[in-house]
Amino acid sequence: MERSRRARQKPATIHDVARLARVSKSTVSNVIRDVPGVNPETRERVQEAIRTLEYRPNVVARQLVQQRTTLLGIVIGDLSNPFYAEMAKFVESFAAAHGYQLMFCNTQVDENTELDGIRSLIEHRVAGLLFLAYAGDAESARQAVGEQLPIVFLTCDAGWGDVVAVDDFAAARAGTQHLIDLGHRRIAYFADTVHEARAERARQGGYALALQEAGLTPSILRWHDRPQLVEAGGSICTIQTALTAPERPTAIFAANDLHAVDILDAADQASLRVPEDLSVVGFDDIAISRIARINLTTIAQPKEALARLAVDLIVGRIGGKVQGAHQRHSLPFTLLQRRTTGPSPAP
Amino acid sequence: MERSRRARQKPATIHDVARLARVSKSTVSNVIRDVPGVNPETRERVQEAIRTLEYRPNVVARQLVQQRTTLLGIVIGDLSNPFYAEMAKFVESFAAAHGYQLMFCNTQVDENTELDGIRSLIEHRVAGLLFLAYAGDAESARQAVGEQLPIVFLTCDAGWGDVVAVDDFAAARAGTQHLIDLGHRRIAYFADTVHEARAERARQGGYALALQEAGLTPSILRWHDRPQLVEAGGSICTIQTALTAPERPTAIFAANDLHAVDILDAADQASLRVPEDLSVVGFDDIAISRIARINLTTIAQPKEALARLAVDLIVGRIGGKVQGAHQRHSLPFTLLQRRTTGPSPAP
DNA sequence: TTGAAAGCGCTAACAT
DNA sequence: ATGTTAGCGCTTTCAA
Numbered sequence: 001m002e003r004s005r006r007a008r009q010k011p012a013t014i015h016d017v018a019r020l021a022r023v024s025k026s027t028v029s030n031v032i033r034d035v036p037g038v039n040p041e042t043r044e045r046v047q048e049a050i051r052t053l054e055y056r057p058n059v060v061a062r063q064l065v066q067q068r069t070t071l072l073g074i075v076i077g078d079l080s081n082p083f084y085a086e087m088a089k090f091v092e093s094f095a096a097a098h099g100y101q102l103m104f105c106n107t108q109v110d111e112n113t114e115l116d117g118i119r120s121l122i123e124h125r126v127a128g129l130l131f132l133a134y135a136g137d138a139e140s141a142r143q144a145v146g147e148q149l150p151i152v153f154l155t156c157d158a159g160w161g162d163v164v165a166v167d168d169f170a171a172a173r174a175g176t177q178h179l180i181d182l183g184h185r186r187i188a189y190f191a192d193t194v195h196e197a198r199a200e201r202a203r204q205g206g207y208a209l210a211l212q213e214a215g216l217t218p219s220i221l222r223w224h225d226r227p228q229l230v231e232a233g234g235s236i237c238t239i240q241t242a243l244t245a246p247e248r249p250t251a252i253f254a255a256n257d258l259h260a261v262d263i264l265d266a267a268d269q270a271s272l273r274v275p276e277d278l279s280v281v282g283f284d285d286i287a288i289s290r291i292a293r294i295n296l297t298t299i300a301q302p303k304e305a306l307a308r309l310a311v312d313l314i315v316g317r318i319g320g321k322v323q324g325a326h327q328r329h330s331l332p333f334t335l336l337q338r339r340t341t342g343p344s345p346a347p
Numbered sequence: 348m349e350r351s352r353r354a355r356q357k358p359a360t361i362h363d364v365a366r367l368a369r370v371s372k373s374t375v376s377n378v379i380r381d382v383p384g385v386n387p388e389t390r391e392r393v394q395e396a397i398r399t400l401e402y403r404p405n406v407v408a409r410q411l412v413q414q415r416t417t418l419l420g421i422v423i424g425d426l427s428n429p430f431y432a433e434m435a436k437f438v439e440s441f442a443a444a445h446g447y448q449l450m451f452c453n454t455q456v457d458e459n460t461e462l463d464g465i466r467s468l469i470e471h472r473v474a475g476l477l478f479l480a481y482a483g484d485a486e487s488a489r490q491a492v493g494e495q496l497p498i499v500f501l502t503c504d505a506g507w508g509d510v511v512a513v514d515d516f517a518a519a520r521a522g523t524q525h526l527i528d529l530g531h532r533r534i535a536y537f538a539d540t541v542h543e544a545r546a547e548r549a550r551q552g553g554y555a556l557a558l559q560e561a562g563l564t565p566s567i568l569r570w571h572d573r574p575q576l577v578e579a580g581g582s583i584c585t586i587q588t589a590l591t592a593p594e595r596p597t598a599i600f601a602a603n604d605l606h607a608v609d610i611l612d613a614a615d616q617a618s619l620r621v622p623e624d625l626s627v628v629g630f631d632d633i634a635i636s637r638i639a640r641i642n643l644t645t646i647a648q649p650k651e652a653l654a655r656l657a658v659d660l661i662v663g664r665i666g667g668k669v670q671g672a673h674q675r676h677s678l679p680f681t682l683l684q685r686r687t688t689g690p691s692p693a694p
Numbered sequence: 695t696t697g698a699a700a701g702c703g704c705t706a707a708c709a710t
Numbered sequence: 711a712t713g714t715t716a717g718c719g720c721t722t723t724c725a726a
Contacts, residue, residue: 360702360703360704361703361704361705362703362704372703372705373706376704376705376706379704404703405703405704406704407702407703407704408702408703408704409703409704410704411702411703411704412703412704412705412706413705413706
């Protein structure tokens with residue numbers, strides 16, 4: 001018993017199976033891979049041997065000889081944002097349906113770790129790379145990746161590789177327009193901390209255009225380093241101050257739902273009523289936004305469709321079914337009018 | 348140009364580097380692995396070649412020859428639960444700090460897919476397996492895994508492998524006792540849908556014991572298949588009915604924060620005031636529970652410490668630094684009294 | 695229908 | 711200080 005345990009410390013190999021079944025490695029290989037034309041009797045003998053040895057094919061060896069893996073690298077900005085977690089979940093399930101596994105790399109920490117993560121993914125010879133909101137420097141990532149790998153940017157964009165996303169610019173414009181239509185004149189944008197990201201810039205751009213068309217003045221808020229502090233037009237103050245000052249915004253368009261919830265929370269703490277005193281629009285439609293206590297007006301992204309398309313696309317590229325120049329897929333967004341937006345308060 | 352592109356379709360190998368640098372493969376290998384005793388000049392020549400060829404060591408080949416990987420398999424119940432997403436994030440970062448990558452497998456879908464996922468992880472020769480709330484059948488998973496792999500159950504338990512978790516039983520008991528101390532007599536438990544899981548059973552057990560000691564009668568609620576419908580003591584009704592019936596509970600202990608938020612939402616829709624009419628206690632302390640609009644009384648788990656310990660443990664087992672029987676680490680929980688619990692309403 | 699043999703890219707003795 | 715060699719476990723021609 002003790003002996004057989006020890007003996008099995010090293011997992012059985014195809015060779016062990018072949019010996020036990022008294023066939024050659026090739027025959028075992030044929031059985032494993034379901035190649036037709038194996039004598040049923042032989043097949044049974046091999047399978048018997050596989051069972052008794054608890055043999056598990058070594059994918060590492062297979063990958064080496066086949067010169068390809070069924071691994072997809074996924075780079076996630078921040079898993080603790082439910083939007084990305086949900087996206088990752090969808091991606092995982094579609095990838096699995098195509099026979100791909102996910103190696104992942106969450107990389108909020110710092111830019112070098114991030115690059116190391118990407119490098120590690122590549123050294124593992126992932127068949128493709130999926131970026132879910134990459135925040136780092138686009139150029140250095142591009143260099144680390146090189147040319148020989150299908151890349152898909154999902155709900156983000158770095159200017160190279162395929163892109164699957166909603167039209168962030170149009171979406172932000174629509175969200176802002178909704179506020180303008182409600183009569184608001186002082187509408188602020190609550191920016192994401194990752195201001196380099198293209199998606200973030202596009203959202204901000206859509207916001208700015210809507211304001212400009214209405215003859216209004218943009219005003220950008222963003223978290224400062226320390227909690228509860230925001231930067232607004234170069235000066236720093238508490239979020240409560242920003243929300244209650246004389247020239248306070250009557251409406252805020254937030255870069256994402258998490259930020260919108262932060263605003264809601266600050267408003268509550270400043271005894272501001274939503275939407276009577278302050279309207280808030282978010283972006284993403286995460287699960288929590290739907291409950292009665294939040295009931296956030298937001299731009300919904302079609303998460304499942306985005307994930308499916310991204311996976312189909314990258315799998316297509318890997319298999320050579322998709323070729324040619326970078327594609328750009330823009331899926332429709334939806335403005336969900338819930339209860340955090342209402343008419344502008346009288347001046 | 349076109350030619351050089353084509354030429355680089357296949358990534359450079361150690362052999363290419365050796366040829367270009369006019370040394371042997373071993374020397375290149377020594378340079379890559381930072382083996383001391385390489386002539387500085389030679390080293391420079393090799394590094395030059397590596398740069399010009401954009402050479403990236405093939406981890407797959409290395410893994411094959413070294414007979415080990417630096418991959419950790421992580422099985423996640425439900426990534427869309429922020430608790431698991433946050434845990435996964437911590438695990439990823441500690442694993443990366445130890446030089447390990449994560450292959451992941453989210454598997455709510457169905458049990459077979461789940462087993463396939465585990466099998467795939469094993470065939471990829473992950474060095475260890477981390478379970479974050481495994482929901483499937485413990486025995487079949489155990490069989491799929493076999494004996495030759497370090498396993499750590501993190502915030503869950505299947506009765507085999509190391510366990511890193513809080514004392515779910517004691518925690519649930521404490522949470523329930525808090526409600527009892529507030530004078531509540533009809534306290535229900537809102538169960539997780541995954542009732543086989545040991546952690547879930549432990550929580551339910553702690554709840555039951557606290558009630559029993561106080562001479563009160565347990566009552567279990569859980570989601571039915573269709574939304575908004577719950578099972579309570581064999582009968583099925585809407586959640587609103589369950590919360591407003593004559594014999595309604597005045598307090599609910601929920602299996603996790605997500606469920607607690609569901610209760611809050613249902614209470615809002617039934618015009619029940621929290622905590623005046625209904626007290627609610629959760630479990631996990633996810634980020635959203637902290638905002639003013641939720642302000643959920645809950646049992647907090649030390650997420651970062653749990654993740655760190657789990658990773659240290661599994662890395663220790665892999666490296667042989669940790670040996671012997673399965674360990675069971677119980678980390679302290681904290682009852683966070685916030686604003687969803689208050690005195691029982693007068694009868 | 696089965697087997698023999700070459701080799702995927704790398705590491706790790708062992709020689710030189 | 712560097713090179714030679716023998717595999718790691720598998721797939722895949724090609725022969726038998």
